[in-house]
Amino acid sequence: MDTERRAFHVDGPAGLALVDSALDALDRLWAAAPEVPAEDQVLFTLALSEVTTNIAQHNEQTDVVLSIDVRASAEELRAYIRDTAPPAPIDWDAVSMPGEESESGRGLALSQAALDEFTHVPSEAGNTWVLVRRIGMDRSEDEA
Numbered sequence: 001m002d003t004e005r006r007a008f009h010v011d012g013p014a015g016l017a018l019v020d021s022a023l024d025a026l027d028r029l030w031a032a033a034p035e036v037p038a039e040d041q042v043l044f045t046l047a048l049s050e051v052t053t054n055i056a057q058h059n060e061q062t063d064v065v066l067s068i069d070v071r072a073s074a075e076e077l078r079a080y081i082r083d084t085a086p087p088a089p090i091d092w093d094a095v096s097m098p099g100e101e102s103e104s105g106r107g108l109a110l111s112q113a114a115l116d117e118f119t120h121v122p123s124e125a126g127n128t129w130v131l132v133r134r135i136g137m138d139r140s141e142d143e144a
Contacts, residue, residue: 006029006032006033006071006072006073007029007069007070007071007072008022008025008026008028008029008069008070009067009068009069009070010022010025010067010068011065011066011067011068012065012066013064013065013066014055014056014059014064014065014066014083014084014085015056016053016056016057018052018056018066018068019049019052019053019056022048022052022068022070023045023048023049025070026044026045026048026070029070029072030045033072036072036077036135037135037136040077040133040135040136043114043115043133044077044079044114044115044131044133046110046111046114047079047110047111047114047115047118047131047133048068048070048079048081048131050108050110050111051079051081051108051111051129051131052066052068052081054108055081055083055085055127055129058085058088059083059085063084064083064084064085064126065083065084066081066082066083067080067081067082067083068080068081069081072135074135075134075135076116076132076133076134076135077131077132077133077135078130078131078132079129079130079131079132080128080129080130081128081129081130081131082126082127082128082129083126083127084125084126085126085127086126087122087123087124087126087127088120088122088127111131114133115131115132115133116132116133116134116137117130117131117132118130118131118132
């Protein structure tokens, strides 16, 4: 992978326009890293989209700033997402897929399923989210 194009940073007001900018940057990263398997690309993109969209939708305050750093190495895809919103209280033991008829509530559960590591650290300054998907792993035992 080309070192210059396998990472990106975007930041700004926490809104859907910033989420779109991050996803556009991720598309450019995939173009520069065709060796990343399609499944890893799709699932990492899904997780990044779900987490950042949740932040944007749940923080309509104009002063909330969202910072997204993504990098791809030969071994993994990693995103650091920081926001200046109030600490998000999440009961990770209760995160699960809602019923089929539910119109929302899937974001964190989908992200957990798509990632190898998914952490959230709330603080007085906001929230930090770390998303990691290891590249090319055989997950067939995990799915059994």
